[in-house]
Amino acid sequence: MRHYYPVLSIAGSDSSGGAGIQADIKTISALGCYAMTAITSLTAQNTTGVRSVMPVAPAVVADQIDMVFEDIPPLAVKIGMLCNAGVAEVVADRLEHYRPVNLVVDPVMVSTSGARLLEEDAVKIMLERIFPLATLVTPNLREAEALTGQEAPEPQAHTLGLFGARNVLIKGGDSPDTDFKTDLLYLDFSHEAFNLRADAVDTPNTHGTGCTLSSAIACYLALGYDLKDAVSQGKLYVTKALEAGAFVTTGRGHGPVNHFFAPRHLKNFNPRTH
Secondary structure: OOEEOEEEEEEEEEOOOOOHHHHHHHHHHHOOOEEEEEEEEEEEEEOOEEEEEEEOOHHHHHHHHHHHHHHOOOOEEEEOOOEOHHHHHHHHHHHHHHOOOOEEEOOOOEOOOOOEOEOHHHHHHHHHHHHHHOOEEOOEHHHHHHHHOOOOHHHHHHHHHHOOOOOEEEEOOOOOOOOEEEEEEEOOOOOOEEEEEEEOOOOOOOEOHHHHHHHHHHHHHHOOOOHHHHHHHHHHHHHHHHHHOOOOOOOOOOOEOOOOOOOOOOOEEOOOOO
């Protein structure tokens, strides 16, 4: 019997469908992988902002992760919104137990609209217990500065490396450059960065781009790409999704990208030869 390429997202739910678990499911499905989830929190939000957040009970988060790993072990795991220390603690516990080969951590701290999505007491757990397990950590410029106290990407990556994050992608989507958006990829604790540059897309529809990128990278890792190629392909996917959704109005604020600009069939493999 052949198997699908299972990818697990551990993240919060976005009621408007543009970010969080919903964006992750869309991305994973569009790239031909099999999407699974462990929901950490419920948010009431739309394209204009976040109204309320309700964390899921930590024991239920742990059960979701256990049920997935016990039956359909994922080839890659993506982590998004962890919400609070209780949730972060059980996620760290389960990851330390299962030790997934491919783990992409998107340290979601603030929404596109500016709402805080990670409580202060959860940050220490994420830094000290989850980052050392990660294949890749993907903060944007604001998140990297908040986590490290540094303003420039190189010292940011170095400081995150001190917490055990061996590979770091500093996302430049929030930079003021209107021509290009440049992400900086630091591999194996290196101070040398790979510049991943793409044309800037003139659009208000940027809701969920960080979630989408980290999920796309997780998919390409699950499919067998090496890390640098997985990041490059993930960035290309996000750029094309931005372009495809640039002129479509969804809501009154920051709308979503078009995840399904070129959906792939659900891929499968022979586990004996994989």
